[in-house]
Amino acid sequence: MRMRAAVLEEFGEPLAVQEVELAEPRAGEVLVRLHACGVCHTDLYTASGADPSGYAPTVLGHEGAGVVEAVGPDVGSLAPGDHVVTLFSPQCRECVHCLDERTNLCLAIREEQNKGHLPDGTTRISREGEEIRSFMGCSTFAEYTVMPEIALAKVSPEAPFEHACLFACGLSTGLGAAINTAAVRPGSTCAVFGAGMVGLGAVAGCRLQGAERIICVDLSPQRLELARGQGATDLLEGGEGAVERILEMTGGFGADYTFEATGNVAVMGEAVEAARMGWGLCTVAGVAGRGETLDVVPRLLITGRRIAGSSFGGVKGRDQVPVLVDRYLAGEIDLDPFVSHRIALDEVNRGFELMEAQDGIRSVIELA
């Protein structure tokens, strides 16, 4: 079939929205009609050419929500009409990691996904016979996508698409960092560094876990106000002195749980230092630049602090994204403040500009 999609032709150039060809879903694959898609830093990172593992041409986008249009052979868990959220982090339910509760890092399709292929080593998108690779296994800056069944979470049809798509990436990452990775205990004190989509999700996750005090740190006063709306009790300007302030606010000890959601290794270090002696757990969610390292004084660890990394918030997507969406539908999370701009597919490059200007949290592409 023919469809419109935003193609990355050359790194550093604007995406080109055009007609491309999409092939039928094969075994284990699903055709999804996309209704909404968030524009994320990872898309821009690849578009800019900064990502050394990036490739082109490709259809970017990985924060999609839509409706199953058709299924290929051997698809058992999805049927036409189902509402789905795309998962760059799949869940096969069979590999050694899927069978272990300690991780969400499914091993089933990693290698082919990293190469821009579907699990059978080919692509479904093309243009006059030339293959166009899939991005993060999703390619959702498009009217349709074909994805593996194991990379789609079936969610409640009650959820508006523009909110459902937020669960495909940053929001679930932040919520899951607090709920899964840190498993914040009720009554705790938490400190969240960064109030973008991930940090705000972490603030909401700490609140859902029953944290008593949630300190949010960011450079932007507007973003800190959004954090207050998600349950932050204390707002702090980031930068020099932030760690000292957190220590002062916690009787000199530090927070029971700290979260880093900036991607800045210096801030990761601050998050370790702001964690409580004895049992403080620092959860790192930000993605650092290539080659950057985290510098930690070992004494901080000997005296009881721990550091954990969190990919997609430790969320096993097919099992947990539907549960998170249900919690949102039950009124536990307010997502309206996160959708800052609604744009058309043709305006995808404006979505990048808005993100670079830090204008709002998410621009959402409305597709249908």
Ligand SMILES: NC(=O)c1ccc[n+]([C@@H]2O[C@H](COP(=O)([O-])OP(=O)(O)OC[C@H]3O[C@@H](n4cnc5c(N)ncnc54)[C@H](O)[C@@H]3O)[C@@H](O)[C@H]2O)c1
């Ligand atoms: N682990 C995962 O699976 C996963 C998933 C999605 C995103 N990420 C990563 O998480 C990070 C955050 O993503 P986002 O979409 O929320 O980004 P964002 O850029 O929207 O937010 C980052 C925030 O950090 C703030 N910040 C910058 N310097 C600071 C400082 N010194 N102190 C306090 N705050 C500071 C910025 O003002 C901004 O509000 C990125 O590195 C992103 O790549 C990770």
Ligand SMILES: [Zn+2]
């Ligand atoms: Zn994303």
Ligand SMILES: [Zn+2]
């Ligand atoms: Zn798996």
